Amino acid sequence: MTRIAVLVSGGGTNLQALIDAQKSGIIKSGEIVLVISSQPTAYALERAKNAGIDSAVANKKELGSHEAFEAKIRGLLDEYKIDLIVLAGFMSILSEDFTKAYPKRILNVHPSLIPSFCGAGFYGLRVHEAALSYGVKVTGATVHFVNEIPDGGEIVMQKAVCVKDGDTPEILQRRVMEEAEWKILPEAVEKVSYEIKTQKEV
Ligand code: GAR
Numbered sequence: 001m002t003r004i005a006v007l008v009s010g011g012g013t014n015l016q017a018l019i020d021a022q023k024s025g026i027i028k029s030g031e032i033v034l035v036i037s038s039q040p041t042a043y044a045l046e047r048a049k050n051a052g053i054d055s056a057v058a059n060k061k062e063l064g065s066h067e068a069f070e071a072k073i074r075g076l077l078d079e080y081k082i083d084l085i086v087l088a089g090f091m092s093i094l095s096e097d098f099t100k101a102y103p104k105r106i107l108n109v110h111p112s113l114i115p116s117f118c119g120a121g122f123y124g125l126r127v128h129e130a131a132l133s134y135g136v137k138v139t140g141a142t143v144h145f146v147n148e149i150p151d152g153g154e155i156v157m158q159k160a161v162c163v164k165d166g167d168t169p170e171i172l173q174r175r176v177m178e179e180a181e182w183k184i185l186p187e188a189v190e191k192v193s194y195e196i197k198t199q200k201e202v
Contacts, residue, residue, distance in 0.1 A: 002030035012044025014088035021186030030193030106146035118151035141180035
């Protein structure tokens, strides 16, 4: 089994999609063994608790620096012998030092069709605001490996979603989550978990 840690910062609907996919058997080559939140009040922590998954908080403000923040996360990943890290609404950019330590072992879900509306400054609702103000008629979501370039790693899966007349950023965000993120994130996690599991068995 591939041991998975999910890193979150907020509501955790993508975490919930992963938990549900594990229950329904869509994710069968991996197991979520740890949730790490960058925010002590994130609702995602409740979701982890309800699912009986261990959780921890790594908060940059409390820890005093980005280095201490990443050191805490790396300590937890070592302690839980994590094979695959999934960023699911994780609102911090990881350093090159960090991403280089886990090549092709970090997945991220981003709420647009990369390379549109991505990179530093494009996160959460801002992505959908930018898509609407540009006037695109199709947007979507992307799951990609994480490297030292924000949103620049190899793409694993993408799904397109239509923009409709009268969409607000909130309405569009919800549609992108329902039609794309909550589907492709579990599928991509299973795909990569299977590959890692197979490598571990050799
Ligand atoms: C999701 O839409 C996710 O794709 C996005 O934040 C939201 C988190 O929601 N992530 C980014 O923008 C990262 N650049 P959730 O906490 O309910 O999963």
